[in-house]
Every structure is written in structure tokens, then in C-alpha cells.
Amino acid sequence: MEIEQRVTESSLLASFSDYADAQRLVDRMSDDGFPVESVRIVGEGVRTVEQVTGRMTRGRAAASGAAGGAWFGVLIGLLFGLFTAGAGWLYLLLISLLIGAFWGAVFGFVAHWSTRGHRDFSSVMTLQAVMTLQAQRYEVHVDQAQAAQAARYVL
Template sequence: MEQKVTGSNVLASYPDYGDAQRLVDRMSDDGFPVESVRIVGEGVRTVEQVTGRMTRGRAAAAGAVSGAWFGVLIGLLFGLFTAGAGWLWLLLISLVIGAFWGAVFGFVAHWSTRGRRDFSSVMTLQAQRYEVHVDQAQAARAARYVL
């Protein structure tokens, strides 16, 4: 379903976000009031890039890393109330405990899927095209940038 942004004209349409961004950047460099410009992604879809095989060991390692960060955060918070050099030991102990429980939870979470998702991935949103819209009041002035 095609939907027009109210009160604006399509100045240009590009298959790549970078091209739309370059047009708006050129307009900005030239002093055009870019507050009246929008980049609208049309035909948005999700793209999942598979980054590798997920094993129980990798799941445990990823859990350990995230658990260690959480442990450091907790250690720093408790360290605010610790006098002397004891805060360093508290930080180290929190890191180790966080890494251990993170590894346990990462392993168990992956094991519980029973092989239904044995890969890691990164999900992104992409548009099929990017339209540069400009307010109707600025449309005539903006048209010179795409000629």
C-alpha cells in the first residue's frame, strides 16, 4: 500500500540509503533548510545475516562474556560503598561470579532449544528504496538538486 507523506513532495528515489544521504548532505552544505527534508524508507523488510554456527560451548562463552559485564556493573555499584582496596577484590569476585552464571545460563538456554536454532545471526531492517521528501513550500527550490 503506497502512502504519501502529508504536505510533502518526493524529490528523489534511490535504491541505496547512502545515495539519499548524500543528496541531503549536499543540500545541507549548500545552505538549504534541511529541516523540511525527510528520508523515507519504502518496502521495509528484515534481513538476518547468519554469522556462524552456535554450539553449546560458544553459547556458554557468549553467556560468560555478558555475565562478566553484568558482574562488573554489580561490582562497581557495590564498590561505591566499600572503603579501601576492598573494592578491587569485590569487582574481581563479581566479575568471576557473573561470568560463571552467565556461562551456565548461556549453556542451558542453548541446550534447551534441542538443536532448533544452531546458528548465531544479526537482524537488520532494510528498505527496498529510499525516497527523499521535501515540504511543498520548499519543493521548487529543492528541485534544482536532482537535475
């Protein structure tokens, strides 16, 4: 599915400090049958917010790499374990975990060391939007052809 890119002249209808207020205006317009295809909510002054969780050291980078490598090793061990007869799959799983943790620690250490201190901190991005886009204001724009008709919604 391809998204149609429209570049048209638009007029500022209203400006809000909260996205929910801009959304309510567009919802009200939609409920009244206004052709909302000509409406855009534009975030102005957008900035990113990243939550720093602590200092990143070579040891912490190696530990983080070891944890990721261990998970990778477990997955590889499980994959090969499907083709292993008897109780040997458990031994294979343990060896895969240890090898994955070792190489993960090596790569984590080397990756952090190679930055030469340019990013000596750790941060998180979660589904709870710790790394979010925020705007100073949210503007509701409408195509100029619909501007006069849309003006009645902000009075």
C-alpha cells in the same frame, strides 16, 4: 526534548539507489537556501541484515554465559573489594569471578535449552553495523507547497 511529528502531503522529488546521492541533493538544496525543513529522505524497501557467525550449541551457550557471568562476577568482586581490608580483596575477586562464571554458564545453558532449537545459531551486531538497515532505494520527498520550487534541483 520532544520531536515534532509532522504528517503532511508530500511529493516525490527524486529517487536514488544510494543514500549518499540523496544526501547530496538535500545538501545542495540547503546550500542554495531552500527551506529543507520541508524535505524528507525516505528509505523504501528497508530490510535488516544479520551476520550469522556459527552454530549455537548448548556447550557454546554455556561458555558464552560463563564469560558474561565472569565479567559480572569481577564487577561485583571489585565493588565488594572496595570495602575489604588487606589482601582479602584479591581472594574475594577470584571467588566472585568463579561464582559469576558458574551461574553464567548455568543460565546460558538453560536459556539456550529453553528455546528448543528455534534459534540454533549465533550472530553478531557490532558498532561496525553488521546488523544494518538497508533500503532498495532512497526517495527525497518535499512538502507539496514547496514541490514546484524544489523541482529545479533535479533537472
